[in-house]
Amino acid sequence: MGTDISQNYRYMVNTFNDDSSSAFSDCNSDRSGEFPTASSESRRLLIACASENSDDFIRELVLNLESCSIEKQKHATMEIRLLAKNKQENRLKIAKAGAVNPLISLISSPDPQLQEYVVTAILNLSLCDENKDLIASSGAIKPLVRTLKAGTPTARENAACALLRLSQNEENKVEIGRAGAIPLLVNLLQSGGFRGKKDASTALYSLCSVKENKVRAVRAGIMKALVELMADLESNMVDKAEYVLSVLTSVGEAKSALVAEGGIPVLVEIVEVGSQRQKEIAVAILLQICEDNVVYRTMVCREGAIPPLVALSQSGTNRAKQKAETLIELLRQPRSGNAAARTSEMSA
Numbered sequence: 001m002g003t004d005i006s007q008n009y010r011y012m013v014n015t016f017n018d019d020s021s022s023a024f025s026d027c028n029s030d031r032s033g034e035f036p037t038a039s040s041e042s043r044r045l046l047i048a049c050a051s052e053n054s055d056d057f058i059r060e061l062v063l064n065l066e067s068c069s070i071e072k073q074k075h076a077t078m079e080i081r082l083l084a085k086n087k088q089e090n091r092l093k094i095a096k097a098g099a100v101n102p103l104i105s106l107i108s109s110p111d112p113q114l115q116e117y118v119v120t121a122i123l124n125l126s127l128c129d130e131n132k133d134l135i136a137s138s139g140a141i142k143p144l145v146r147t148l149k150a151g152t153p154t155a156r157e158n159a160a161c162a163l164l165r166l167s168q169n170e171e172n173k174v175e176i177g178r179a180g181a182i183p184l185l186v187n188l189l190q191s192g193g194f195r196g197k198k199d200a201s202t203a204l205y206s207l208c209s210v211k212e213n214k215v216r217a218v219r220a221g222i223m224k225a226l227v228e229l230m231a232d233l234e235s236n237m238v239d240k241a242e243y244v245l246s247v248l249t250s251v252g253e254a255k256s257a258l259v260a261e262g263g264i265p266v267l268v269e270i271v272e273v274g275s276q277r278q279k280e281i282a283v284a285i286l287l288q289i290c291e292d293n294v295v296y297r298t299m300v301c302r303e304g305a306i307p308p309l310v311a312l313s314q315s316g317t318n319r320a321k322q323k324a325e326t327l328i329e330l331l332r333q334p335r336s337g338n339a340a341a342r343t344s345e346m347s348a
Contacts, residue, residue, distance in 0.1 A: 058083070058090075058097045065102035070111055077106065077117040084124035091128035100125065100138050107143035116155040119147055123158045126165035135162075136172050141179050148184035153196065156188060160199040167206045177213040183220040190225045194236075197229070201240040205247060214251045222248070223257040231266045238274065242281040255289045259296060264289075265303045271324075272308035276317055283312070283323040290330055297331055306331065 061083075064076035080099060083090045103125075106118045122140060125131050140162070147159040163181055166172045185207070188200035204222070207213045222244070229241035245263075248254040258264075270282040286305070290297045306328065313324035 054090075055093060055097070058093050058099075062094075062097045062099045062102065065099065065106065070109075070114060073106060073109075074111075074114050074117060077103070077114065077121050081117055081121035081124055084121060084127075088128055091125050091131060095125055095128070095131045095134055100131070100134055100140075104135075104138055104140045104143060107140070107147060112152050112155070115147065116152050116158075119144065119151065119155045119158045119162065123162040123165065126162050132166055132169050132172075136166050136169065136175070141166065141172065141176055141181075145176070145179045145181045145184065148181060148188065153193065156192070157196050157199045160185060160188060160196070160203045164199070164203040164206055167203065173207050173210045173213065176207060177210060177216055182207065182213055182216040186217060186220040186222045186225060189222065189229075197237055198240060201237065201244050205240070205244045208244065208247045211251065214248050215253060217248060218251065218254045218257050223254070223261045223263065227258070227261045227263045227266055230263075230270065233270075233274065238270070238278050239281070242270075242278060242285065246281060246285055249285055249288045255293070255296070258289065259299070264296070264299050268300065268303040268305045268308070271305065271312060276320060279312055279316065280320045280323060283309070283320065283327055287323065287327050287330065290327070297333075301331055 058080075061076040061080055064072045065080075067073055067076070080094055080103070084094055100122075103118050103122055106114060107122070109115050109118065122135060122144070126135055144159045144163055144166075147155050148163075151159060163176055163185075167176055182204070185200045185204050188196045189204065192200060204217060208217055226241045226245050229235055229237040230245070232238075245254075245258070249258065264286075267282045267286055270278050271286070274282060286300055290300055309324045309328050309331075313321050313328060316324060
């Protein structure tokens, strides 16, 4: 029976994780406001974008990145950012023209406006898959992580998005975690504005597919933030918080932290009053934490989970019904004998 439940759970988690892209679909582009430009500069930029000589214009911008004039650097970075914002061809041209290394060197600029421009430009360049390896191998990860700690609010948010893009290459996830990004992203999740919370949750969801990053996130206090976000059903962050939680609870340390932060009653409430998607994810998380722990099953039952689970098994989507039925079956199993022995072994 336990093996069947485990197999069913893994199947269901794989299925609902396929839907996560819709929850995180808005952290893949530069969403900051346009930087102000004089009308003549705007015309020049538009002409350059449409001109056959735009390659020459891009090369000139790259040269200006290494100028001794901070104003020239700002202007060049701003225009690179705008050129790379929506046009894939320009992202490739800018990278091939040698912009990545000088941009990375400017991330640590003491001028906060220039830093903001640079981080946003790097984010836009990272939207091109062909540029990700170049940006990471050129040394962007550590200065982007430092920006998470000390940048302007916009720079922090765009640094989180840039790290997200780089983390979509699996080999970069460990490097980003070891560079210290996880606690800083958890802090942004806790204390950032609404956009910052969304960006942080999206980056954490990607990074925490790696086990060592899951542990880092739990030890950085992510469970408190996730439980608080899930408890606020009007926050528009419930789905994102649930998805992040769903990738963490494969780690025993995450399960115990979730329970310690009062996560079980919050998840049961979501099963009762959340949206269909929220209910489905909450049930899958409850399945995972209850599968081999009698104590947690008892806690779930005491929170009154059975009635909303029965209701969901009768009126939810096909996937929600399947998950609810599986959890009901698990909760109704005897809470002694072999199950208790397994729980004792886990505690040891």
